[in-house]
Amino acid sequence: MRLDRLDEQLLALLVADARRSYADLGARVGLTASAVKRRVDRLREGGAITGFTVTLDPAALGWTVEGYVELYCRSSTPPETIRAAVEQHAEVVDASTISGEADALLHILAADMRDFERVLERIGAEPFVARTKSVLVLSPLLRRGAGPRAV
Amino acid sequence: MRLDRLDEQLLALLVADARRSYADLGARVGLTASAVKRRVDRLREGGAITGFTVTLDPAALGWTVEGYVELYCRSSTPPETIRAAVEQHAEVVDASTISGEADALLHILAADMRDFERVLERIGAEPFVARTKSVLVLSPLLRRGAGPRAV
DNA sequence: CGTGAAATATAAATAGA
DNA sequence: TCTATTTATATTTCACG
Numbered sequence: 271m272r273l274d275r276l277d278e279q280l281l282a283l284l285v286a287d288a289r290r291s292y293a294d295l296g297a298r299v300g301l302t303a304s305a306v307k308r309r310v311d312r313l314r315e316g317g318a319i320t321g322f323t324v325t326l327d328p329a330a331l332g333w334t335v336e337g338y339v340e341l342y343c344r345s346s347t348p349p350e351t352i353r354a355a356v357e358q359h360a361e362v363v364d365a366s367t368i369s370g371e372a373d374a375l376l377h378i379l380a381a382d383m384r385d386f387e388r389v390l391e392r393i394g395a396e397p398f399v400a401r402t403k404s405v406l407v408l409s410p411l412l413r414r415g416a417g418p419r420a421v
Numbered sequence: 422m423r424l425d426r427l428d429e430q431l432l433a434l435l436v437a438d439a440r441r442s443y444a445d446l447g448a449r450v451g452l453t454a455s456a457v458k459r460r461v462d463r464l465r466e467g468g469a470i471t472g473f474t475v476t477l478d479p480a481a482l483g484w485t486v487e488g489y490v491e492l493y494c495r496s497s498t499p500p501e502t503i504r505a506a507v508e509q510h511a512e513v514v515d516a517s518t519i520s521g522e523a524d525a526l527l528h529i530l531a532a533d534m535r536d537f538e539r540v541l542e543r544i545g546a547e548p549f550v551a552r553t554k555s556v557l558v559l560s561p562l563l564r565r566g567a568g569p570r571a572v
Numbered sequence: 573c574g575t576g577a578a579a580t581a582t583a584a585a586t587a588g589a
Numbered sequence: 590t591c592t593a594t595t596t597a598t599a600t601t602t603c604a605c606g
Contacts, residue, residue, distance in 0.1 A: 271481055273482070281475070281477065281482075284474070284475045285474050285475055285477070286472075286474070287472065287473060287474070288439060288440075288473040288474045288475045289439075289473045291580085291581060291582085292581080292582075293580095293581080301592080301593095302592070302593055302594085303581085303582085303593095304582095304583085304584095304592075304593070304594080305591080305592050305593075307582080307583080308591080308592080316481065317478050317481045318477060318478060318481040318482055319475050319476070319477060319478075320475075320476045320477065320478050321438065321475070321476045322438060322439040322440045322473070322474075322475055322476075323435070323436050323437070323438070323439045323473075323474060323475075323476055323566065324432070324435045324436055324439045324470050324471075324472070324473055324474075325470070325471045325472045325473075325474055325566075326432065326436070326469060326470060326471065327468050327469060327470075327471045330422055330467065330468045330469040331424070331432075331469055336517070338519070338526060349559075349560055349562060352562060353562040353563060356562065356563060357563060362563060362565070363563075363565045363566060364563060364564060364565065364566075365561075365562040365563040366487070366558040366559070366560065366561045366562055367558070367559040367560050367562060368489070368556040368557065368558055368559060369556050369557040369559060370556040372556070374562065375489060375556070375558075405519040405520050405521040405523070405526070406519065406520040407517040407518070407519055407526075408500075408517070408518040408519055408520060409500055409517065409518050410516075410517045411500060411503060411504040411507065411516040411517055411518060411525065412504060412507060412508060412513060412514075412515060412516040413515060414513070414514045414515065415474065415476075415514060415515075415566075442599080442600060442601085443600075443601070443602095444599090444600075444601095452573080452574090453573070453574055453575080454600080454601080454602095455573080455574070455575080455601090455602080455603085456573050456574070458601075458602075458603095459573085
């Protein structure tokens with residue numbers, strides 16, 4: 271899917287505030303509302319925009335502990351096995367298999383330290399997990415999501 | 422800020438699709454549109470909802486390489502110094518100071534391997550950076566954002 | 573919290589460059 | 590094929606009960 275400068279501008283505006291009206295978006299990029307709607311529809315059909323959502327403040331919701339967990343698995347654990355296991359825990363907000371010594375990296379948001387520890391224990395108890403190594407987030411520096419590169 | 426069950430339901434629905442109308446949300450939780458609007462306004466004022474945004478598909482936008490970078494800094498580097506430096510790079514989507522041996526962890530989305538390498542070099546060249554250690558994402562397993570725990 | 577009405581935004585069809 | 594205009598429909602918003 272090809273994106274021109276106007277598409278990139280629209281994406282940047284929508285990442286910043288997805289509630290802007292088509293008319294408002296159009297005024298900022300030099301298009302009419304319906305032209306903007308056509309482009310946004312096209313961006314959705316094309317898969318560039320995967321959805322509309324709200325961003326939440328973890329602290330305001332009671333998520334006070336954040337951390338990352340490296341998973342060291344027994345040989346030949348299929349990714350799907352890992353995915354199915356970590357999916358069980360709502361505290362896991364992000365998970366990927368990675369290169370290097372560890373097999374997977376999990377991003378965790380927990381209610382408190384006890385909650386974090388509980389998730390760690392439960393995941394560590396999975397038969398395919400040899401060991402885990404975790405770090406706690408001290409302070410968030412940047413939280414940009416997967417927005418488009420500055421245009 | 423206190424949230425009742427209805428607030429949590431509304432948050433879960435909005436995380437899944439922030440474009441639902443107040444009337445639709447109301448029908449799902451048993452409220453009228455205006456009651457829903459009042460609650461959503463309150464959730465915004467209270468800071469639980471920090472914004473409305475679109476989710477993008479990195480691959481569809483040409484971001485093909487994802488990775489994590491640990492930063493080892495020279496002693497007594499203030500977090501703000503790290504933040505200011507990593508903010509310069511649009512490829513950094515997430516950054517936090519962490520416990521453990523490394524001082525900070527960066528989450529990177531790059532156009533390609535050359536782009537990833539370039540960011541790594543530039544950040545590694547910062548005077549406060551002693552060394553970096555990076556891993557590449559092989560395959561994403563879960564991508565849940567900071568949604569509310571399943572209700 | 574619910575109702576109802578005015579202001580606003582969206583969506584679909586049509587026409588023009 | 591892309592954009593602009595029009596018109597019907599739906600949503601948001603707000604004062605009041």
